[in-house]
Amino acid sequence: MPHDAALAALETVLGDRLSRSKPDLEAHGTSETHFPPTPPDAVAYPETTEEVSRIMAICTDHGLPVVGWGAGTSLEGHALAVQGGLCVDFARMARVVEVRDTDMVARVQPGLTREGLNAELRATGLFFPVDPGANASLGGMASTRASGTTAVRYGTMRDAVLALEVVLADGRVIRTGSAAPKSSAGYDLTALMIGSEGTLGLITELTLRLQGQPEAIGAATCAFETIDTAVEAVTETIQTGLPMARIEFVDAATVAAVNAHSKADFPARPHLMVEFHGTPAGVAEQAERFGEIVAEHGGTGFAWADRPEDRSRLWRMRHQAYWAILAARPGTTAIVTDVCVPISALARAVAETQADIAAAPIPAPILGHVGDGNFHAILLMDPDAPAERAAAEELSRRMAERALRLGGTVTGEHGIGMGKLRYMAAEHGAGWEVMGTLKQALDPQGILNPGKMLQQD
Numbered sequence: 001m002p003h004d005a006a007l008a009a010l011e012t013v014l015g016d017r018l019s020r021s022k023p024d025l026e027a028h029g030t031s032e033t034h035f036p037p038t039p040p041d042a043v044a045y046p047e048t049t050e051e052v053s054r055i056m057a058i059c060t061d062h063g064l065p066v067v068g069w070g071a072g073t074s075l076e077g078h079a080l081a082v083q084g085g086l087c088v089d090f091a092r093m094a095r096v097v098e099v100r101d102t103d104m105v106a107r108v109q110p111g112l113t114r115e116g117l118n119a120e121l122r123a124t125g126l127f128f129p130v131d132p133g134a135n136a137s138l139g140g141m142a143s144t145r146a147s148g149t150t151a152v153r154y155g156t157m158r159d160a161v162l163a164l165e166v167v168l169a170d171g172r173v174i175r176t177g178s179a180a181p182k183s184s185a186g187y188d189l190t191a192l193m194i195g196s197e198g199t200l201g202l203i204t205e206l207t208l209r210l211q212g213q214p215e216a217i218g219a220a221t222c223a224f225e226t227i228d229t230a231v232e233a234v235t236e237t238i239q240t241g242l243p244m245a246r247i248e249f250v251d252a253a254t255v256a257a258v259n260a261h262s263k264a265d266f267p268a269r270p271h272l273m274v275e276f277h278g279t280p281a282g283v284a285e286q287a288e289r290f291g292e293i294v295a296e297h298g299g300t301g302f303a304w305a306d307r308p309e310d311r312s313r314l315w316r317m318r319h320q321a322y323w324a325i326l327a328a329r330p331g332t333t334a335i336v337t338d339v340c341v342p343i344s345a346l347a348r349a350v351a352e353t354q355a356d357i358a359a360a361p362i363p364a365p366i367l368g369h370v371g372d373g374n375f376h377a378i379l380l381m382d383p384d385a386p387a388e389r390a391a392a393e394e395l396s397r398r399m400a401e402r403a404l405r406l407g408g409t410v411t412g413e414h415g416i417g418m419g420k421l422r423y424m425a426a427e428h429g430a431g432w433e434v435m436g437t438l439k440q441a442l443d444p445q446g447i448l449n450p451g452k453m454l455q456q457d
Contacts, residue, residue: 006062017045028087034333040081049204057171068198070137076417082451104210110139126210129154133319139203144415145195149246152371165205169443198449214277219305223269230270231347233297246275247371254365261324262317332380337396339403340374340412374412
């Protein structure tokens, strides 16, 4: 094998934590969506930053491609070893290093998941708010600049990450940022690394901004006759400044799939799912005002999920919507695409997308975090039917181009990976070339996650 010398050198560092077993390679060669399997040549399981540094130095010496791996939940093929090489799995670097209650920050290793962190924080009165649905690793969430259902109130990983420890391609270890609330000291290397999808370095530690657990939480659902009226209600809610913690949209097809999958009984119409955080009086006031907006737009069936277990069930159903949709059409896979537009353009973007889907030969339920202009389509296709794949790719293309035309972005949270490379020049222009210049400076051999994010020769 062409990489035998590199793997032999890595084995001296990792011993039996360098795996070449077929099950391990297969498990690290698949994604959750439509990309074909591309297993790496080996999987490394480091336990310290020093080991990651030594791994990178060896891989640079031998020109061995390196791909980071968290929980494997990304949707655009980010973690696939498309040029072979080494997959660095951070499962053994999953500790909470430090929690500083007074400063409301935590230092964590990259393999820790968001649910794992919140379990550790239960006794502190604090929580980590970014919720992409999947129980993703925090290092992966930073690498893809993840967001999710609570971004409308608490922001994205861009807002939640204060500092990073990163191992560069040549093995150097750098620290970016600090636990201070703000800084004017030099280039913002933390922001550079967040969303870089493992193309500039491997994150080995994160300093995260925490939030206080709200005194009261209220969640509710309401139904609408049409997608248009639901989206109009969202737009007015955001424009009035109502401090929603979550405001999620699901169309009628998604509701039908969720009902079948979770044994729920929602009316088969478009729905909003909302959550309010604050004091008991504040939550009651927010809910009352939101109820008035819903009624003005013809919404009905305003139903509360009062108990914690009911709220958990509600959001679990929302987070499992993708799997429910797949189950509704057995044997299919999906292009799971997202776009994000200014809130003023949201109604038009959703309506035009809905019209495209109605004219297409495949089902494509719509759902999303519409409170910040971000929505998704699950473009279901038979993997053995070229015409269906072509239809899904065309729908995805039209969504992306529409988002740009309306002043938005081709992806609000899924990232670029391999799936959306074709749109980078249109979105960024000469800025994409600048990204390539930064990549060349930090990773001149192009060994870090090759084939993703950037145009590479």
